[in-house]
Amino acid sequence: xxxxxxxxxxxxxxxxxxxxxxxxxxxxxxxxxxxxxxxxxxxxxxxxxxxxxxxxxxxxxxxxxxxxxxxxxxxxxxxxxxxxxxxxxxxxxxxxxxxxxxxxxxxxxxxxxxxxxxxxxxxxxxxxxxxxxxxxxxxxxxxxxxxxxxxxxxxxxxxxxxxxxxxxxxxxxxxxxxxxxxxxxxxxxxxxxxxxxxxxxxxxxxxxxxxxxxxxxxxxxxxxxxxxxxxxxxxxxxxxxxxxxxxxxxxxxxxxxxxxxxxxx
Amino acid sequence: xxxxxxxxxxxxxxxxxxxxxxxxxxxxxxxxxxxxxxxxxxxxxxxxxxxxxxxxxxxxxxxxxxxxxxxxxxxxxxxxxxxxxxxxxxxxxxxxxxxxxxxxxxxxxxxxxxxxxxxxxxxxxxxxxxxxxxxxxxxxxxxxxxxxxxxxxxxxxxxxxxxxxxxxxxxxxxxxxxxxxxxxxxxxxxxxxxxxxxxxxxxxxxxxxxxxxxxxxxxxxxxxxxxxxxxxxxxxxxxxxxxxxxxxxxxxxxxxxxxxxxxxx
Numbered sequence: 001x002x003x004x005x006x007x008x009x010x011x012x013x014x015x016x017x018x019x020x021x022x023x024x025x026x027x028x029x030x031x032x033x034x035x036x037x038x039x040x041x042x043x044x045x046x047x048x049x050x051x052x053x054x055x056x057x058x059x060x061x062x063x064x065x066x067x068x069x070x071x072x073x074x075x076x077x078x079x080x081x082x083x084x085x086x087x088x089x090x091x092x093x094x095x096x097x098x099x100x101x102x103x104x105x106x107x108x109x110x111x112x113x114x115x116x117x118x119x120x121x122x123x124x125x126x127x128x129x130x131x132x133x134x135x136x137x138x139x140x141x142x143x144x145x146x147x148x149x150x151x152x153x154x155x156x157x158x159x160x161x162x163x164x165x166x167x168x169x170x171x172x173x174x175x176x177x178x179x180x181x182x183x184x185x186x187x188x189x190x191x192x193x194x195x196x197x198x199x200x201x202x203x204x205x206x207x208x209x210x211x212x213x214x215x216x217x218x219x220x221x222x223x224x225x226x227x228x229x230x231x232x233x234x235x236x237x238x239x240x241x242x243x244x245x246x247x248x249x250x251x252x253x254x255x256x257x258x259x260x261x262x263x264x265x
Numbered sequence: 266x267x268x269x270x271x272x273x274x275x276x277x278x279x280x281x282x283x284x285x286x287x288x289x290x291x292x293x294x295x296x297x298x299x300x301x302x303x304x305x306x307x308x309x310x311x312x313x314x315x316x317x318x319x320x321x322x323x324x325x326x327x328x329x330x331x332x333x334x335x336x337x338x339x340x341x342x343x344x345x346x347x348x349x350x351x352x353x354x355x356x357x358x359x360x361x362x363x364x365x366x367x368x369x370x371x372x373x374x375x376x377x378x379x380x381x382x383x384x385x386x387x388x389x390x391x392x393x394x395x396x397x398x399x400x401x402x403x404x405x406x407x408x409x410x411x412x413x414x415x416x417x418x419x420x421x422x423x424x425x426x427x428x429x430x431x432x433x434x435x436x437x438x439x440x441x442x443x444x445x446x447x448x449x450x451x452x453x454x455x456x457x458x459x460x461x462x463x464x465x466x467x468x469x470x471x472x473x474x475x476x477x478x479x480x481x482x483x484x485x486x487x488x489x490x491x492x493x494x495x496x497x498x499x500x501x502x503x504x505x506x507x508x509x510x511x512x513x514x515x516x517x518x519x520x521x522x523x524x525x526x527x528x529x530x
Contacts (some may be wrong), residue, residue, distance in 0.1 A: 003290070003294070003295070004269050004290045004291070004295075004298075004305065004309070005269075005290040005291060005294055005305060005306070005307055005308070006287075007284055007286055007288065007289075007290055007308050008285045008288050009290065009308060010377070011307060011308075011309070014294055019327075019328060020272045020273045021272055022272040023272065024272075025268070025270040025271050026269070026271045029268070029270055030268070033269075040269065040270060040305075040307065041304065042276060042307055043273075043276075044326050044329070045326060045327035046326060046327070047327070048323070050322075050325040050326075053325065054322045054325055056318070056322070057315075057321070057324060058322070059311060060311070060312075060315040060318065060319055061309050061315075062284075062310035062311070062312070063284060063309065064309040124278075161340040231410030235508045237505070257333075
């Protein structure tokens, strides 16, 4: 295609508030073009107040095939899907929606899958391993579910917010049983260390764990997408741990989203 | 800007049914980029049934600054503008809408202006001239108004549909008085010949007038955007008439639309 866009271009939109900071329009559009699709992901600045009305209307645009959902709409968007994956159902949230070939809107939540895929792509093995998850917020919830779905034998979760931690552990135990525990944030005892806290985002030197207790065999994954290397990733690199950064996770997530958006064909 | 689109991209959309054939997304987007705007015009396939709901919702998207309206929505869109230009008001139709700096939606109808601008850009003079307009449909109505607004001394209109002709002549006379007449499609008596019929679109050889009676001094304008030269334009070229093609008109129209869409800043 010679033009940036033409009358035959198929549309995808990302809905968020704020929107100016999102990287998906550039990255997903590049990924769509790399697959020879005449398609584009455009940013829509949508407030919570307007979200329901706008989603209903967007569904009526005939050449709009899917949506990417970002903060603060992931939970609200769930209600706009006629069908969702089991993980989206469990999380009560979606970050992608597509119009199926039968015209039904389907939703999925890829956030945790991006994290897991980034580790698998680096050659890390998760099945049967003992994993420590730091952070029980939105990212931690999606990643915890994805790690259990990927077959970790044990998932131990830590969060400084005790009530948030108890809620997530209880919720995951309902689905995955006693593979889920809570515990101290000591990486020594684990094969996998997943940071889903913002530690390192504002201050690269800040670590969510005692890095002296990180073993060289432990797989390290970080959600932080700071400019520059976080203390956690720097320690993993210097000790020879397999690791994936927040940027690796984000890249894998973008690919997961594109696969989902295009697979209704 | 390196990317096709990013989180800061400002949005414009063209609404029509069908939409795949429209050229504005490519051309207007190129024009926006040539003005160093991080902005894009995307195609929205919107049916008449869904038009009202979709326009209301699009107005709530905070980074969407304007709309281009094409067939069959130009009359319906008029009702969605809080303010319109005098010509849009007269025609009861708009082909562009923008969000003003005060948040009010303003509309204009540029279709006739594109035709007039294309002639003026070629050095043609319209003020004080006698003009013959062929075709009293949507395009003819907009062009007739624009020719009168541009100062032609006389506008004689011809259409094979007598009731449509009478309606347009009557309507234009209310606003422009006896400068407006109906008459035979004989170019000999006129300084300006405007073709707003589809003659030449399906068959390049078909002419809306007797080309033997075209004088070399007569300015010729054609709305037909066929691939290849219409008989009317070919005759104008061979006789040495100043002329503008449907493509010239379309280019001028695109520029008019971009100027309108951006001038709310």
